[in-house]
Amino acid sequence: MARQKPRTPAPPAAPWYARLATSAGRPAVLAATLVMSMPGEYHVARFAGWSDPWAYGMPFSLSAYAGIAAVVAATRPKGARGRFSATVGAAFAIVLALAAQVVAHLVNTGHMDHNQAWLIAVTSMVPPAVLAHLLHLAATPVPTADAEPAPAAVTVERAEAVPVPPMPAEPPAVEQLERAPELEAPAGEEQRPERPTFQYADPRCALIRPLYDEGYRPTTTEMRAALIAANVPAPGGSTLRGIIRDEIERHEPGLAQLPARPTQLHQAG
Template structure:
């Protein structure tokens, strides 16, 4: 069964209130955390010697840096150039944001002195370091998407097994006398029963066409793991989704369409087979 590349991101399965919390909750949480983080990052910039309005640039630079690095790390396929650097940058941005909050609150509660040389030096290096890494990510080429997968719909062809007819031996005919005897009418030969046809896999129309990549893994009699599903995308020369997407969206939709697949056992590991 062929599949078409989805134009939009797949919708999270579940009740309407769960989908609403996922779609509307994430922007609300993002806005709330940005607003809560801005005062601490602003005060750290003030401690380092920046005056208004330049001190307001520290919250925006850290937030934008963390978001850009996280998006680049999540969207580039495994092994692509620049993905490791983006992952390190996202972790570094999180550390900077956490450190800014901790330092600001320690200073405001008089547990730490703001006039320390190391604090001023580290804070002063943040903007140029962020700019250099963002320019590095922008200069790293993004690999072109693979076009090796046929995007046309492949029709489902049903296999028809024709019954095999066994030939019955003909009765022996005696030599023809001067007057041929009248032979009794031959009994009708019974029709052979057709062979039992093997049941075909039902043709399922998935809402997310990427399900067709991992559906054949169930034919082995086991419920596929995250590693097996990711390997199937790699073998098809396609970018593998995240583990949560493979388990919570693609595998969940397949097992929702065919509930019997959810009862299959997981393939035993070599350690389980040895034990």
């Protein structure tokens, strides 16, 4: 009897105040940091030459852009298109937001002159760069789970029905029923009765039906081998028995009563 592995005890639940700080603290911290970052980003926009109310768009451009790029980089699977670009964009947005705070405070405290060409040029490029990268992320498709390949189409030629001649009005004479010697089957060969044709819903049934002609009900292995020999992908055992073989035997119920092929052990005994 196999031993059951001891269950690992579940870790104790965090106290309520810790859960509250985690759930309510994160949005509070997010709101606080956005509010604290807005003045510095606003002043940098004013230094670059934007007037009110256009300068108020700089905090939204930097803060919202950093959040969107970070979320896209975290949610896209590894190796997916757009993940690397979103990661670079998130890092770039964080650097811009940090630089805006540093520059604004250096200018306000008198440690830096805001009337510099490089500062004005870099700040002026922020809105169009943010817009271009967000449009790139929106146009990059999100990968989905690979769909399973559709099974190959099975083309089976159906036997054409042999037209039955009309019955004569009077029964033929006895001598007309006698076969000519040259048409009689050779000795030792049995003529199998002509098998009726059916239109199966599953065309693979036409490949499995000849296995019944040997007088045995085909097994899963025999049916799979017949399909593989015909270059048709073989399904699982439940499909072979429950769908293909079941449909054949619904058309010809007597086939279900055939015995299974005896194994080599039975034949030896």
